[in-house]
Amino acid sequence: MTDMELLQRLGLALAIGLLVGLERGWHGRAEREGARVAGVRTFALVGLLGGVTGGLAPVSGAVLPGAALLAVSGLLAVSYWFTLRAEGDAGLTTEIAMLLVFVLGAASVLGEMAPTAAAGVLCALLLSLKSRLHGWVAHMGSGELSAVLKLALISVVGLQLMPDQGYGPGGVLNPYDLWWAVVVVAGLSFLGYVAIRLGGAKLGMLLTGLCGGLASSTSTTLALSRVVRAQPGLAPMAAAGILAAGAVAFLRVLALVAVFGPALLNQLTPPVGVMAAVALLATVALSLRARAGTEAAGQVEGIANPLELGAALGFGGVLAAVLLGVHYLRLWLGVEGVYAAAALSGLTDVDALTISVSRLVGRDLAAFHGAVAIFIAVSVNSVVKGAISFFAGSRALGLRVLPVYLLTIVAGGAMLALGAPAQP
Known part of the structure; x- marks a missing residue:
């Protein structure tokens, strides 16, 4: 030295x-x-x-x-x-x-x-961070603390015990990979859930939406729509919160792909990144146009704790079912079968489809086809969230949310088409 x-x-x-x-x-x-x-x-x-x-x-x-x-x-x-x-x-x-x-x-x-x-x-x-950490602990319920400790124990110990090899048809069910996916998704979701529970509507609908995008953008959309149903005057800020949740959900998809299928990231980033950008721009525009000081009272309810053991195991079951579904549909129908599975999955959950397709890319699926499948899933899910804002919220809320989601689909589709491989 x-x-x-x-x-x-x-x-x-x-x-x-x-x-x-x-x-x-x-x-x-x-x-x-x-x-x-x-x-x-x-x-x-x-x-x-x-x-x-x-x-x-x-x-x-x-x-x-x-x-x-x-x-x-x-x-x-x-x-x-x-x-x-x-x-x-x-x-x-x-x-x-x-x-x-x-x-x-x-x-x-x-x-x-x-x-x-x-x-x-x-x-x-x-x-x-002494006072802030103490404040977070004071606001944490016993059920939430218990859920964190249980999943931490199961994750740390369980991951070491899970066999790292494929089972079932085509070897698509790898217990280690399945549980690792559960841990990653539950961890991302819990970050958003904690932010919502600690701040709730006191932070405003916009920040609630941003945090809710990590927890569950669909659940956040439903929760904010119900607030608007009870208080119609909150529609402008609720729309901004819903679109903020959608933008974060798009970025969350890219984060999951980066963890479980980095080979797909270059192909998927342009379309999904543009979708996130459009949603964020619309969020800012709606926020600026909304009445100053608009806030909801109390907590925004309707988002379940993602670290409850039942919720974590339920996601693992959904992921296993999606993996098997994608496997069989790809065998029976080829790439079109993967697209069909993506459309069906988008009706309820995007995470499981994103992880299953990410694991296929590089082995049994080309990167472009994987990007198309995930784009289909997020597009269908976006339409579902727009419909929720109409029917669970109000016409005023739906007319602010659904056109923006349709615009994100058009912009993302255009970017996806630009990145399509040349036909021989």
Whole structure:
């Protein structure tokens, strides 16, 4: 290691200490001088100490870093004891953060710089999110917490136990792949679900729609349509929320393809990306035209927890059925059979069809035909959501939503046609 590289690594150790110390100093800014356990200077010095001991490790071995870590831990233990006696504060956040800064300081010299720097930034970010994280936990219901823990356990343990080989006709049913798909889809859905449950309609229909697109754009459309049925004056903002959910759903399709069939991404991105862009532009236009301050009251109901075990297993069953359906229809009818399966799937669910087609591309299906199948599914699903806005909402809502979805289909179809392979 050259002197310049050592100086860079020591600079990183110092920077991590300064960053975390800045957050801790801001957090304790109301306390009197000398009352804080540690501030910017102390954290910076601890980070630099970790870097120096890491730099001396090639000479001293692990003895010096270990002794320094024990010394810092001992000082923190004494400080914590005095603070506990004086103030009764049992929090350990600052002490743990300081130990982490020391370790990251040593890792700055001994390990890779990029992961170490990322860990330092994440540490400061987590510390700054204290009130928000506590607020999220306070708003989380016991059922939601239980669902997260159950699926986390089943995912971490279950994925390791699932056999990674194909079963059934054509070997299309791979238990490992099926459960991995369940985990990915449920995780994306839960992000949107949590955002809706925590913010609800207080965030406004537009943000509810954006979050709902991750959870379920169809369920979000139905939920917002029901709000309009009860309060017709909310149709403009509800339309913006529905189209925002649709735009996010288009992007979600691309995210699933990137995970399960990257070979299809180049062919599918232009049409589906244009569909998302059209929906987003319409969302912005409708939002600007809507009356200022329009909000729904209360929570937007009608979106089920996607991490409930029954919902997760149900999606796995749907995915298995779609995989078998696509397999048999392709055998019986060729590519047209895949298109038929896509149209039927689009009536209810796009995720399962997207994953099954993505897995076929590169093996039994050309990328263009796979893109056409997914385009058919998202187009049918878009028409379904437009119809929901008409019949479950109101004519005013439907006339704002359905024409935009039809425009997205036309624009996406044009881009898909432009990318079609030349006929021999």
